[in-house]
Amino acid sequence: xxxxxxxPANDNRRSSRADTLAALKARFGARFSDSLALRQQHAxxxxxxxxxxxxxxxxxxxxxxxxxxxxxxxxxxxxxxPFGVGTSLEGHxxxxxxxxxxxxxxxKRVLAVxxxxxxCEVEPGITRKELEAHLRDxxxxxxxxxGADASLGGMAATRASGTTTVRYGNMRDLVLNLTAVMAxxxxxxxxxxxxxxxxxxxxxxxxxxxxxxxxxxTGLNLKLFxxxxxxxxxxxxxxxxxxxxxxxxxxxxxxxxxxxxxLLDALTVKSVNSYSKLAxxxxxxLFLEFHGTPAGTREQVEMFKELAASEGGGPLDWAxxxxxxxxxWQARHDAYWAGLGLRPGAGCVATDVCxxxxxxxxxxxxxxxxxxxxxxxxxxxxHVGDGNFHVLPLLDMGDAAEVVRVEEFNIRLVxxxxxxxxxxxxxxxxxxxxxxxxxxxxxxxxxxxxxIKKALDPDNIFNPGKIIDLP
Amino acid sequence: xxxxxxxPANDNRRSSRADTLAALKARFGARFSDSLALRQQHAxxxxxxxxxxxxxxxxxxxxxxxxxxxxxxxxxxxxxxPFGVGTSLEGHxxxxxxxxxxxxxxxKRVLAVxxxxxxCEVEPGITRKELEAHLRDxxxxxxxxxGADASLGGMAATRASGTTTVRYGNMRDLVLNLTAVMAxxxxxxxxxxxxxxxxxxxxxxxxxxxxxxxxxxTGLNLKLFxxxxxxxxxxxxxxxxxxxxxxxxxxxxxxxxxxxxxLLDALTVKSVNSYSKLAxxxxxxLFLEFHGTPAGTREQVEMFKELAASEGGGPLDWAxxxxxxxxxWQARHDAYWAGLGLRPGAGCVATDVCxxxxxxxxxxxxxxxxxxxxxxxxxxxxHVGDGNFHVLPLLDMGDAAEVVRVEEFNIRLVxxxxxxxxxxxxxxxxxxxxxxxxxxxxxxxxxxxxxIKKALDPDNIFNPGKIIDLP
Numbered sequence: 002x003x004x005x006x007x008x009p010a011n012d013n014r015r016s017s018r019a020d021t022l023a024a025l026k027a028r029f030g031a032r033f034s035d036s037l038a039l040r041q042q043h044a045x046x047x048x049x050x051x052x053x054x055x056x057x058x059x060x061x062x063x064x065x066x067x068x069x070x071x072x073x074x075x076x077x078x079x080x081x082x083p084f085g086v087g088t089s090l091e092g093h094x095x096x097x098x099x100x101x102x103x104x105x106x107x108x109k110r111v112l113a114v115x116x117x118x119x120x121c122e123v124e125p126g127i128t129r130k131e132l133e134a135h136l137r138d139x140x141x142x143x144x145x146x147x148g149a150d151a152s153l154g155g156m157a158a159t160r161a162s163g164t165t166t167v168r169y170g171n172m173r174d175l176v177l178n179l180t181a182v183m184a185x186x187x188x189x190x191x192x193x194x195x196x197x198x199x200x201x202x203x204x205x206x207x208x209x210x211x212x213x214x215x216x217x218x219t220g221l222n223l224k225l226f227x228x229x230x231x232x233x234x235x236x237x238x239x240x241x242x243x244x245x246x247x248x249x250x251x252x253x254x255x256x257x258x259x260x261x262x263x264l265l266d267a268l269t270v271k272s273v274n275s276y277s278k279l280a281x282x283x284x285x286x287l288f289l290e291f292h293g294t295p296a297g298t299r300e301q302v303e304m305f306k307e308l309a310a311s312e313g314g315g316p317l318d319w320a321x322x323x324x325x326x327x328x329x330w331q332a333r334h335d336a337y338w339a340g341l342g343l344r345p346g347a348g349c350v351a352t353d354v355c356x357x358x359x360x361x362x363x364x365x366x367x368x369x370x371x372x373x374x375x376x377x378x379x380x381x382x383x384h385v386g387d388g389n390f391h392v393l394p395l396l397d398m399g400d401a402a403e404v405v406r407v408e409e410f411n412i413r414l415v416x417x418x419x420x421x422x423x424x425x426x427x428x429x430x431x432x433x434x435x436x437x438x439x440x441x442x443x444x445x446x447x448x449x450x451x452x453i454k455k456a457l458d459p460d461n462i463f464n465p466g467k468i469i470d471l472p
Numbered sequence: 473x474x475x476x477x478x479x480p481a482n483d484n485r486r487s488s489r490a491d492t493l494a495a496l497k498a499r500f501g502a503r504f505s506d507s508l509a510l511r512q513q514h515a516x517x518x519x520x521x522x523x524x525x526x527x528x529x530x531x532x533x534x535x536x537x538x539x540x541x542x543x544x545x546x547x548x549x550x551x552x553x554p555f556g557v558g559t560s561l562e563g564h565x566x567x568x569x570x571x572x573x574x575x576x577x578x579x580k581r582v583l584a585v586x587x588x589x590x591x592c593e594v595e596p597g598i599t600r601k602e603l604e605a606h607l608r609d610x611x612x613x614x615x616x617x618x619g620a621d622a623s624l625g626g627m628a629a630t631r632a633s634g635t636t637t638v639r640y641g642n643m644r645d646l647v648l649n650l651t652a653v654m655a656x657x658x659x660x661x662x663x664x665x666x667x668x669x670x671x672x673x674x675x676x677x678x679x680x681x682x683x684x685x686x687x688x689x690t691g692l693n694l695k696l697f698x699x700x701x702x703x704x705x706x707x708x709x710x711x712x713x714x715x716x717x718x719x720x721x722x723x724x725x726x727x728x729x730x731x732x733x734x735l736l737d738a739l740t741v742k743s744v745n746s747y748s749k750l751a752x753x754x755x756x757x758l759f760l761e762f763h764g765t766p767a768g769t770r771e772q773v774e775m776f777k778e779l780a781a782s783e784g785g786g787p788l789d790w791a792x793x794x795x796x797x798x799x800x801w802q803a804r805h806d807a808y809w810a811g812l813g814l815r816p817g818a819g820c821v822a823t824d825v826c827x828x829x830x831x832x833x834x835x836x837x838x839x840x841x842x843x844x845x846x847x848x849x850x851x852x853x854x855h856v857g858d859g860n861f862h863v864l865p866l867l868d869m870g871d872a873a874e875v876v877r878v879e880e881f882n883i884r885l886v887x888x889x890x891x892x893x894x895x896x897x898x899x900x901x902x903x904x905x906x907x908x909x910x911x912x913x914x915x916x917x918x919x920x921x922x923x924i925k926k927a928l929d930p931d932n933i934f935n936p937g938k939i940i941d942l943p
Contacts, residue, residue: 206677359588456927
């Protein structure tokens with residue numbers, strides 16, 4: 002993997018930045034590090050982008066400390082890149098213009114769980130599994146599940162979603178308010194804890210998905226849900242992708258209480274059979290989860306069965322006990338690693354388009370044809386209730402020609418999705434990897450985004466070179 | 473009602489504005505009017521704020537025409553105030569600095585209903601009942617119901633919600649994308665039709681709730697839902713407000729499929745008994761609606777009954793047939809007019825605080841005590857599943873002392889809600905009426921809002937004097 006030297010060329014600024022780094026080192030002592038290995042690890046990225054480490058990593062412990070860092074960095078225009086646990090997929094954590102990385106590993110407290118209000122207040126470094134463990138005995142849960150054990154701060158910053166979004170919403174929907182340090186050093190709490198408000202511009206939603214470019218998230222209030230009385234898991238094979246997609250559409254129209262609707266294409270099912278020693282039919286398959294009351298969920302499963310049968314789906318296999326449910330869903334959870342097993346030693350690029358449901362089958366079919374025409378090995382998994390799917394082309398990251406071919410494949414995929422009214426990224430975010438698509442997706446909207454960025458971060462110190470490229 | 477002359481004092485600007493108005497008149501002919509009656513009607517407001525009419529009313533027919541108007545107005549800094557149907561409650565439609573009112577009565581087409589995607593594309597002037605009629609045979613519906621037959625553009629602009637928000641969300645949640653004309657004359661489509669996206673800043677949510685101060689909404693894509701298979705309506709009297717509130721909290725925690733949870737306090741029930749010739753027990757009463765499958769909704773009603781009984785609630789009266797449901801809910805629908813009947817000839821001020829659910833009973837109880845101490849007649853209705861309630865103090869609008877007393881009551885109410893982590897407005901918006909509370913509610917966030925306003929509307933031509941007061 003290439004390592005790019007990101008020290009700024011301008012000598013004056015470098016000296017000023019050196020002063021800033023020295024001041025930060027003096028202030029944070031052992032919680033400041035400029036070790037190369039640590040810096041590289043903090044810039045790691047699962048894309049084809051080169052590793053671009055920051056000049057130092059700092060471990061703040063409070064919002065007040067983040068304010069201090071922002072105030073110190075602003076004078077010398079030293080970039081600040083917030084870091085959760087490093088599961089980002091689009092180069093969000095790179096430091097193309099140097100600067101300091103803020104690792105929130107020491108800010109992962111749960112400050113409050115408000116049972117009656119069904120919300121909680123957390124620091125940004127806590128991961129979703131850590132929060133899950135903390136909530137275990139409360140009867141409440143936080144539903145957003147992007148697969149990786151990401152930090153909540155990072156999930157808010159990238160507007161993450163995942164398998165349960167079709168029912169419970171994504172980070173856009175489930176962040177009640179944020180505390181953020183702005184570029185002028187002010188601390189903003191974006192809203193109160195009321196479930197709704199019409200009091201001015203929606204700063205919560207502006208910061209969610211802003212990827213550290215408008216403010217640094219130092220606290221989050223999250224909506225929680227009651228653990229459903231009954232949970233049923235099911236898997237249902239289909240003869241065609243179209244049949245699976247049409248069944249999903251009908252089920253959503255009927256308002257069935259589907260909490261997860263995941264599609265694995267035939268190749269992915271083949272890979273998990275091999276990886277997990279299963280014997281699933283190697284056809285497009287839906288993995289489902291129903292949440293509700295005992296009678297309600299069973300009624301829904303029966304309705305789903307009927308819908309599926311009319312589209313060439315079935316037999317549907319279902320389970321209610323936690324142990325049996327997990328067994329049924331194991332194949333879905335293993336899909337990423339199983340996919341990699343299709344080409345031992347290969348890397349993988351996680352694409353992320355999302356289209357209107359009515360175009361999903363068409364988009365999947367055209368994408369399969371493209372994969373076949375290119376001779377790629379590229380399993381597909383999809384959060385199909387949202388119209389979002391990930392093609393995972395396997396490639397030799399060291400083979401520049403192959404990287405270019407996969408990049409071209411992704412460009413065609415994104416253009417296909419945009420032409421269908423979709424988006425270049427359903428849940429991974431823009432980072433630096435998807436900036437090239439923003440103009441095509443948003444047109445004049447990009448100018449509006451740039452105006453907001455310039456207004457809120459005039460010195461461009463917050464994660465520069467991501468989403469919007471100010472000079 | 474006072475009429476304030478809003479022509480600007482500066483003579484140079486006035487002449488330039490006169491040129492702009494002349495150019496607009498020449499361009500729009502019969503669709504331009506400067507009749508005083510029409511101008512006053514377009515500035516009407518249900519608050520104690522004086523009527524401040526615009527200098528002219530224009531009826532655009534397309535996004536392109538709005539672009540023309542914006543470009544003409546920008547040169548002379550002529551304010552533009554968008555108008556739906558005039559149900560605003562916080563002076564949003566006043567023209568404190570003059571300018572032109574854009575009435576969207578000629579832009580109310582439904583451009584598309586995408587059944588499979590469960591969304592539709594509409595122009596901003598269509599009202600929610602017109603949309604409801606249009607969707608009648610599609611099996612789909614748009615759930616946001618603020619009571620009044622508001623325009624969808626206005627509902628988006630004020631981030632409206634209403635009785636079904638506890639289940640289906642509000643305008644923040646249900647606008648898929650907006651088309652808006654920005655202050656530089658550019659046309660922005662804020663997003664595609666995919667159900668989710670992480671592609672850059674959330675311009676949709678930034679414009680929703682911006683009350684015409686950042687961009688003029690000329691098109692909306694809205695999420696729709698399948699009409700539920702079964703709908704049950706119910707009403708349930710309680711001995712105490714606390715019991716009603718605790719029952720609501722428990723029901724939400726259990727994830728019951730409650731689509732509406734409305735509270736009428738004892739005085740409101742008394743007023744509807746008198747207004748609608750009913751004989752309901754004059755105690756705090758919950759009006760409920762359950763959506764789901766036939767078995768699911770009945771199961772939920774049974775569960776709700778048990779919860780209510782343990783909190784001193786019941787007997788619960790329920791109905792399934794549309795006719796019977798409507799009869800049961802009539803009292804809720806009549807509540808506003810019934811309340812006015814408590815003091816014939818009086819006006820009413822619609823307050824709008826929203827608090828975390830755990831504080832709702834306390835906030836209601838303290839507010840009742842304040843009402844009693846002041847000797848006000850002030851029925852209360854609440855969207856209690858969201859923690860949002862409206863106190864409707866009845867007053868003689870012509871009695872300045874009484875207006876001041878009610879204003880002071882509202883200030884105390886807002887401060888009470890803010891101290892509990894709530895908001896000054898759950899769904900009505902800021903307009904000019906609630907600007908005085910924003911600093912207390914948002915602190916440093918107000919500066920961020922001002923920076924955004926300045927960046928996107930540097931000449932302050934979009935609905936000036938609302939939300940944020942730029943010079």
